[in-house]
Amino acid sequence: MAKAKTFTPPHEREADCYKVHDILCTPDAKKAFGNDRWFSASSTADVFDMRGAYGVMRHNLGDRQIFDMLEEAYADTEATPEDMVHTRILFIDEAQEDLDRLQCTSELLQAIFQTYCISSRVARLLERQHMPGRVVQYDSITQKPIHHQFWYSAILRSGESITCLDSSKSVLGWKRLCVWVGRNLSAGTTIMLVLRCPKDMKTELIDGFSDKGELVMRQPMLLNAFFAQNSLQKADKFTETWADPIYEWERKVDENGTTSDFTARTRVFLTLARQITQVATDYDILGPALHHLKTEHEWIAAQSDDRHLETGDSTADVDNTGFKDVWDVYLSELQLLKSYAELYKTRTQLAINECFALINQRDAEINIKMAKESTKIARSSHEDGQSLRTIQILTMIFLPASLFSGIFGMGFFNTDTDDNGNIRFSVSSNWWWYPALTIPMTAATMLTVVGRKLGEKWKKDKLARGRFENPGVGC
Structure with a gap:
């Protein structure tokens, strides 16, 4: 090299x-x-x-x-x-x-x-x-x-x-x-x-x-004006690219849309707002550059005027007549671009707020529907409870009859007639088998159920004591 x-x-x-x-x-x-x-x-x-x-x-x-x-x-x-x-x-x-x-x-x-x-x-x-x-x-x-x-x-x-x-x-x-x-x-x-x-x-x-x-x-300063003008034109062209997406997505407002629709629309406007914020910084950089170029032009013009006064020749130096207002025009155009950017930023923020409001409204509507469904479920549960109570009452009425019919239906009890036609009631000698088998089995079943309940309660009490003694465990 x-x-x-x-x-x-x-x-x-x-x-x-x-x-x-x-x-x-x-x-x-x-x-x-x-x-x-x-x-x-x-x-x-x-x-x-x-x-x-x-x-x-x-x-x-x-x-x-x-x-x-x-x-x-x-x-x-x-x-x-x-x-x-x-x-x-x-x-x-x-x-x-x-x-x-x-x-x-x-x-x-x-x-x-x-x-x-x-x-x-x-x-x-x-x-x-x-x-x-x-x-x-x-x-x-x-x-x-x-x-x-x-x-x-x-x-x-x-x-x-x-x-x-x-x-x-x-x-x-x-x-x-x-x-x-x-x-x-x-x-x-x-x-x-x-x-x-x-x-x-x-x-x-x-x-x-x-x-x-x-x-x-x-x-x-002509070449510098060229760079300044082209920078403004590119900024203007870039700013125009926001207009269509904003208008398009603003027209997509549909109060009957789903939450997913509102979420997608919110993402689009958040993206646009982020982009507009980025480019707004570009305008803050371009503004001082234009002011600086205007200052340099004025300094060059002042130096030219001084030389005119010294030499008396007004034809052999810098011609500044064509640039008296160009920098002010550029600064005005930049201010207009900033206004558009601020307008687009405000519109995107309003659209974001609108989307969030519609999402909240839709959530509220869903909550209201869920509350109505819960009311229906509670009403149905109440009606089912009433039906079960009716069944319990009927069961209580017919339970004694069922008990006695079951007992007398067993082979331990018999009824017949004697030679004179009289009804005779007889009891089997093995009748004691029924209570001997029924009472232990009933007791064993009850003890199993009670023991299971007591075991579950003991486990819960033991777990609660362990958490109290070691509060960091299991957190």
Whole structure:
């Protein structure tokens, strides 16, 4: 792998404002560049160079090509304005298998930071989201600004990531667009480092600015307005994807539905609410970026006005007339997106509350039905009890008759007539067998029943005593 070489730009040699090695030794930069989590084994980058009125894109540059380009940066001081690269954009995309990992080596990114004197604060964007920032370097003698750099970021999400309404709690598909801009005010050149730029946005930039080099020179914030506008458009498109699911599931309200229907509907709205909450954070990140770009535009305009007053030439500097209201328009659009997100969030919450209310109502209806069924069962039990009582009364009435008929039906008792026709009652001599067998068997049966009951009671008492003596056992 090619080794990075430190190149000192002319504006640093003149003003001696940057301490490159000090920048790379700061804790933030050392931590970011030393973490392999954010880098790949090899580098691939696209470079868009604008010379004069036209721009050319070079695709899929490798490590050696990029290092050679960095060594040549600002080297040709004799180049005519038509041949000089006045605007260069370095695109470093994310790895396909890991959206946080850049298709770039740590050595190459450090070389880019060194060559273009990028502030170490920008390195924090490699690890997590940070607020936008800026650095202005002034000439030590004239105290006039000679180099101006600023950076910002935005969260871009894919609209396809919510079409399936994934009920899991995973984060929606997203990428962090990071943009750094460095302007050499003495040479009139601009360098932009763009990380994780979507392919469609990159293609649109090439198609729209391939022949707009002179316009970009007169309006240095034009490319930043492009990134801001596209971020807003993607956010708007993403927000629109919520409208249809919300309307569709709101129309599915059916008071006669089952509890399962209400539960499924609740899950859908909980998923939508979670997604809306995630994206609402994206708007909170984009808002400061737009305010920051507006501030940078106003600073550039103020510097241009100062130069107009010093030189008296109002034609050879920056033209800011086309950007007086664009940032306010973008901020208004963002506020509208926030209003829509808040509206969708409120509607999903109302739908969730409605689903829970319908579920509770359905549960109450089921409880009422169960209470009615319990009343019917109790009434039937009462009626069965009345029938059993009638049977008991009838049994008590006929039991004595059954007893005597059973006794007299046995062979121990006989009735016959004598020779004179008189009825004679006789008792067998073995009549004692009946009580001799019946009484012991009855006693044995009663003792068995009573013994079984006493045994069960003893076991229950023993178990209760064991729990009282050892309260932790069996808990």
